[in-house]
Amino acid sequence: MKNTPVDYNIVKTRIEASGLTNLGTASIREIVKLVNQIEKATGMKFIRMEMGAPGLPASQIVVNAEIDSLKRGVSSVYPNIEGINPLKEETSRFIKLFLDIDINPQGCIPTVGSMMGSMVSFLVANRNDKTKEGTLFLDPGFPVQKTQVKLLGHTYHSFDIFEYRGSKLKNKLESYLKSGKISSILYSNPNNPTWMCLNEEELAIIGELSRKYDVIVIEDLAYFGMDFRKDYSKPGLPPFQPTIGRYTDDYIILISSSKIFSYAGQRIGMMAISDHLFERQYPDLLRYYSTDKFGHSAIFGALYALSAGVAHSVQYGLAALLKAVNDGNYRFISIVKEYGEKARVMKALFVANGFKIPYDMDLDEPLADGFYFTISYPGMKSSELLEELLYYGISAISLDITGSNRNDGLRACVSYVAREQFHDLENRLKRFNEDHALKMN
Ligand SMILES: Cc1ncc(COP(=O)(O)O)c(C=O)c1O
Numbered sequence: 200m201k202n203t204p205v206d207y208n209i210v211k212t213r214i215e216a217s218g219l220t221n222l223g224t225a226s227i228r229e230i231v232k233l234v235n236q237i238e239k240a241t242g243m244k245f246i247r248m249e250m251g252a253p254g255l256p257a258s259q260i261v262v263n264a265e266i267d268s269l270k271r272g273v274s275s276v277y278p279n280i281e282g283i284n285p286l287k288e289e290t291s292r293f294i295k296l297f298l299d300i301d302i303n304p305q306g307c308i309p310t311v312g313s314m315m316g317s318m319v320s321f322l323v324a325n326r327n328d329k330t331k332e333g334t335l336f337l338d339p340g341f342p343v344q345k346t347q348v349k350l351l352g353h354t355y356h357s358f359d360i361f362e363y364r365g366s367k368l369k370n371k372l373e374s375y376l377k378s379g380k381i382s383s384i385l386y387s388n389p390n391n392p393t394w395m396c397l398n399e400e401e402l403a404i405i406g407e408l409s410r411k412y413d414v415i416v417i418e419d420l421a422y423f424g425m426d427f428r429k430d431y432s433k434p435g436l437p438p439f440q441p442t443i444g445r446y447t448d449d450y451i452i453l454i455s456s457s458k459i460f461s462y463a464g465q466r467i468g469m470m471a472i473s474d475h476l477f478e479r480q481y482p483d484l485l486r487y488y489s490t491d492k493f494g495h496s497a498i499f500g501a502l503y504a505l506s507a508g509v510a511h512s513v514q515y516g517l518a519a520l521l522k523a524v525n526d527g528n529y530r531f532i533s534i535v536k537e538y539g540e541k542a543r544v545m546k547a548l549f550v551a552n553g554f555k556i557p558y559d560m561d562l563d564e565p566l567a568d569g570f571y572f573t574i575s576y577p578g579m580k581s582s583e584l585l586e587e588l589l590y591y592g593i594s595a596i597s598l599d600i601t602g603s604n605r606n607d608g609l610r611a612c613v614s615y616v617a618r619e620q621f622h623d624l625e626n627r628l629k630r631f632n633e634d635h636a637l638k639m640n
Contacts, residue, residue, distance in 0.1 A: 200314075201618060203323070203590035203591060203634075204243075204592050204627055204630060205241055205554070205589070205590055205591065205592045206241050206592055209237065209240050209241050209586065210237055210589050211592050213236050213237050213240060214233065214586065214589070217229070217233045217236075221582050222582045222597065223581045223582025223599040223600075224581070224582075224598075224599055225596075225597070226342065226600065227249060227250055227251075227342070227596050227600075228250075228622050229612055230249045230585075230594060230596055231249055233388040234247060234249065234589070234594045235587065238554050239467055239608075240549075244592075244620075244623075245592050245593065245594050246592060246594070246616055246620055246623065246627065247594050247615045247616065247626045248522055248594060248610075248611040248612050248613070248615070248616060248634035249594045249595055249596050249611045249612065250612060250615065251391060251458070251570065251571065252457075252463060252612075252615065253457060253458050253461040253463050254538075254613075254614035254615050255534065255535070255537065255616055256461060257460065257461045257462050257464075258461075258520060258523075258529060260520050260523050261343070261388065261460065261462060261519060262516070262518040262528060263519075264516045264519030264520070265465070265512045265513060265515060265516035266514050266544070267513075267515070268511065268512045269343045269512045269540050273437070274511060276511060277507070277511075278508045278509065278510070278511040279508065280498055280502055280503055280508040280516060281305070281498045281508075282307065282508070283511070283514045283515065284304070285305060285387060285515075285518040285522070285532070286307075286309060286515075286517055286518035287307045287308075287520050288304045289521035289525060290304070290454070290469045290471060290521060290552065291304040291307050291415060292525045293454075293524065293525055294307070294452070294471055295435075295437045296434040296525055297431065297434065297439060297440060298425070298433065298439055298440055298442045298452075299439040299445075300444035300445060301443060301474070302444070303474050305472065305477065306471055306476075306477040306494060307470075307471045308469065308470050308471075308472070308497070308498060308614070309434040309467055309468070309469055309470065309508070309514055309517070310468050310509060311467065311468075311471070311505075311506055311509055312457065312463075312467065312468050313361055313453045313455035313457070313470075314343065314465040314466075314468070315468070315502075315505060315506070316352075316453040316455075317344050317347055317417065318347050318384070318450075318496075318505065319352060319470060319497055319501045319505065320383065320385075320415075320417045320453070321334065321347055321348055321351055321383070321407055322351065322497075322500075322501040322505075323386045323484070323488075323493060323496050323497045323500070324382055324417065324451070325351070325437050325483035326483065326487050327382065327384040327415075327483055327484055327493065328382060328481065328483050329381075330379065331379070331382040331553065332353065332354040333348055333353035333356075333380075333381070333383075334353065334355045334378045334381070334383045334384070334385055335355070335356045335357065335375050335376070335381045335384045335385070335414075336355060336357035336383065336384075336385050336386070336425075336602060337358070337385070337386035337397075337556075338360065338602030338603065339390065339392050339598060340357070340385070340386070340390070340391070340601055341391050341421075342394075342601060344385060344419075345357070345602070350552060353382075354380070355374055356362070356381070358375075359602065359603055359604035359605075360395070360397075360432075361604070362604070364395075364401065364562050365398075365400060365469060365478045365562050366400070367402065368401050368404050368405070369404045369484040372384075372404065372408050373408060376405050376408055376411075376414060377412070379412070381450070382415065383414060383416070383417055384405060384407075384409065384414055384415075384416050384417065384437065385416075385417040385419060387419040387420075387421055387422070388418065388419070388420065389422045389425055389426050389567070389569055391421065391570075392571050392573065392603075392610035393495050393558035393572075393573055393603075394567060394571050394572060394573075394594075395561055395566060396441075396566075396567065396569070397435075397441065398425045398561070399441050399445075402441055402442065402443050402445070402446050403445075404448020406443055406445070406447035407446065407447075407448075409447045409449065409450070410447055410448070414448070414449075415449045415451065415476065416443045416450040416451070417450070417453065418442060418443045418444075418450060418451070418452045419453045419455075420440070420442075420452055420453060420454050420455075420571065421453070421455040421457070421458060422459070422570055423440060423454055423455075423459050424440050424459065424531075424532045425458075425459070425567075425569050425570060426440075426567045426569070426582075427532075427536055427539040427567050427568065427569065428564075430451045430532075431532060432530055432532035432533060433527075433528050433577075434525055434526075438487045441507055443587035444473065447474060448476065449473060449475055449476040449479065451470055451471065451473070451476065452470070452471040452473075453469075454468060454469045454470075455468040456468055456469075456517055456520075458570060459531055459532075459535060460520055460531060462516070462517065465496075465510070465513045465516065465517075466509075466513070467513045467514065467516075469517075472493065472497060476493050477492075477494030478493070478494065479492070479493045480492055480493075483599055484496050487500065488500035520580060535570075538569060538570045538613050539569050540568070541613040541616065542568035542569055542570070542571075542613045543568040544621060545572070545613055545621070545632060546568065546572050547612070548621070548625050548628055549574050549611075549628060551628075552625075552628035552631065552634070553632040553636055554575065554576050554628070555575045555576070555577070556572060556574065557575045557598075557605050558572075558573045558605075570614060571610055571611065571612050572610075572611055572613075573598060573605075573609065573610055573611070574595070574609050575607045575608045575609070576635065579607060579611060579635075580607055581597040581598055581599050581606055581608055582597060582599070583613075584607070584609055585597050585609055587631070587635070588631070591627045591628075591630060592623070593627055593628075593631075595609040595610060595611045595612075596609060598610060603623060615631065
């Protein structure tokens with residue numbers, strides 16, 4: 200039996216009992232469940248880096264606005280499917296102030312988390328042309344969106360963009376698009392899981408090719424403004440978060456409130472359909488919807504069938520928060536900056552103890568410190584590293600499930616790790632390195 204910081208036998212038994220034959224392919228929620236069980240059985244508190252959940256409290260602005268609306272009786276009334284007006288207007292304003300582009304309030308639609316925003320997008324964007332088949336994901340990426348595409352019976356393609364940054368992106372993208380089968384392109388920016396950030400040149404390439412091949416771009420801004428190398432915090436003033444909205448006409452922007460506003464529990468996000476796409480007519484949509492218009496199909500077809508809109512009170516909550524942000528009274532970026540500061544310290548601890556950061560650069564610039572970073576350890580595959588770290592009280596997820604080309608990396612999320620745990624993290628990493636560096640020599 201090995202002598203490890205967390206009881207070796209208990210961890211081993213729990214892994215076996217979980218039925219997860221390969222931890223490298225386990226989903227995020229499966230790892231969460233396994234670590235909960237190990238913590239309970241051993242009484243040991245883990246350094247939990249597997250789940251991308253906000254680690255900060257929600258603002259009182261949003262909580263109070265939600266409570267006030269409930270007291271006014273909104274819970275007995277169906278909300279409009281297309282969203283309440285104040286929320287639509289504040290979202291359109293937010294997009295103007297922080298992205299410097301114009302999207303009419305009619306195209307700003309609340310969804311049950313950004314998760315539903317991507318589902319609605321696939322339901323319409325991947326059905327607008329019967330000669331096309333599905334989505335091209337710019338990976339590594341958020342695994343559940345691929346599950347959605349699979350559940351819908353659409354096809355998907357993906358490639359790891361790390362090797363195709365800057366001008367190299369063009370040929371690679373075109374190699375997929377020229378098949379004529381791609382309906383939509385999806386990426387997150389900053390990228391979950393690596394924290395790479397696509398720049399203006401790359402977005403211009405995506406925009407140019409989306410026009411050339413008539414492909415809808417779905418831009419997932421779940422981590423809006425969280426490239427902390429730039430100051431995107433001042434409403435209405437440059438620099439602005441880079442966006443596809445400057446480079447093509449037919450696009451959808453997904454804005455999650457989960458991370459930037461720590462509002463994950465209430466499951467509300469916004470999907471913003473560009474004005475051009477909202478009005479566009481696609482005869483093939485008539486196969487599924489009562490109209491050939493994109494925006495109408497998204498709201499009165501897809502969204503109606505999924506949930507008939509979003510909880511009423513939560514819409515008032517988010518509307519109030521967005522108003523405070525737009526008026527400059529709530530500086531959300533200064534608040535979430537804490538994640539970047541924790542990432543800086545945590546990355547340094549890993550590197551000092553023999554680990555590498557496999558996704559380390561944005562072209563010629565070091566990656567920003569943000570919500571996630573990636574780690575690897577020389578000589579270990581992802582699944583082995585994930586399991587080994589469990590014996591040292593550290594949990595993460597494998598990059599294998601994210602569409603990464605690397606088979607030796609993990610994603611670490613900083614949000615649940617308290618600063619008070621840094622000391623434990625350091626000790627456990629030291630111990631890990633002592634035990635494994637020895638093995639390798
Ligand atoms: C890239 C990305 N997109 C979408 C989501 C889903 O966000 P929401 O909580 O708004 O459904 C997440 C959540 O982790 C994410 O990381």
